[in-house]
Amino acid sequence: MPDWKKLIAAKTALAKQGAKLRSPRLVKKTDKNSIQSRTPPGQTLVKNFPVLDMGIQPNITPEDWTLTVFGMVDNELTLDWAALMDMPQIERVSDFHCVTRWSQLDMDWHGVLVSEILALAHPQSDAHYVTIHGYDGYTTNLPLSALMDDDVLVAHQVLGKPLTREHGGPVRMVVPKRYAWKGAKWLKGIELHRYDRPGFWEVRGYHNEAFPFEEQRFTDDE
Numbered sequence: 001m002p003d004w005k006k007l008i009a010a011k012t013a014l015a016k017q018g019a020k021l022r023s024p025r026l027v028k029k030t031d032k033n034s035i036q037s038r039t040p041p042g043q044t045l046v047k048n049f050p051v052l053d054m055g056i057q058p059n060i061t062p063e064d065w066t067l068t069v070f071g072m073v074d075n076e077l078t079l080d081w082a083a084l085m086d087m088p089q090i091e092r093v094s095d096f097h098c099v100t101r102w103s104q105l106d107m108d109w110h111g112v113l114v115s116e117i118l119a120l121a122h123p124q125s126d127a128h129y130v131t132i133h134g135y136d137g138y139t140t141n142l143p144l145s146a147l148m149d150d151d152v153l154v155a156h157q158v159l160g161k162p163l164t165r166e167h168g169g170p171v172r173m174v175v176p177k178r179y180a181w182k183g184a185k186w187l188k189g190i191e192l193h194r195y196d197r198p199g200f201w202e203v204r205g206y207h208n209e210a211f212p213f214e215e216q217r218f219t220d221d222e
């Protein structure tokens with residue numbers, strides 16, 4: 001078993017104090033307004049896609065993988081790899097912002113719109129919040145409406161290749177408008193609720209909304 005207390009303390013310290021990343025290849029600062037305006041306050045651009053998780057990286061093959069949509073839905077469903085591949089495949093290029101203060105721009109995610117998967121499940125009218133579950137036991141929470149955005153994907157490919165295990169392969173979620181902890185790696189379930197239920201980091205003081213341009217890192221960062 002990993003030493004949870006130690007891991008959590010270390011990660012929280014990293015996010016609070018700023019970037020002491022192991023060896024990020026820092027992107028040269030440019031004068032380009034577009035890049036500057038796309039970089040949230042307190043973030044440093046990187047090009048090397050660091051790995052961030054609790055140190056448990058479940059080994060899920062496409063054959064093993066399923067995604068279940070459950071809770072307040074009229075049509076609870078489980079998709080396997082073949083079912084996911086049968087859905088419309090899209091690409092979305094978006095920016096990735098980790099609360100530990102690195103951002104990587106122009107990530108080319110491939111996958112399926114979460115809104116399309118949710119539509120198949122027929123959310124009940126009083127379902128307003130979701131818990132996203134990972135195979136490592138990780139959870140994170142969002143308003144259901146946040147998953148309807150056109151850039152929110154169940155993704156199986158990035159940077160031109162299938163998602164590696166360390167980055168959440170075979171399938172993860174990406175929610176580009178929020179800090180990256182809102183996107184579960186090794187995606188296993190989407191659970192719909194009437195009321196909000198804080199996830200793994202959210203019960204440990206991370207901000208419930210997590211908008212990077214508002215620097216909503218911790219609950220006390222209003």
Ligand SMILES: Nc1nc2c(c(=O)[nH]1)N[C@H]1C(S)=C(S)[C@@H](COP(=O)(O)O)O[C@H]1N2
Nearest residue numbers: 051052053054098134138167180181184185
């Ligand atoms: N299942 C799961 N998903 C997770 C995490 C995790 O520990 N478990 N960590 C989150 C955090 S804090 C970040 S910053 C991103 C990092 O994704 P990456 O490792 O692909 O960079 O994954 C998020 N999704």
Ligand SMILES: [Mo]
Nearest residue numbers: 052098099181
């Ligand atoms: Mo993170």
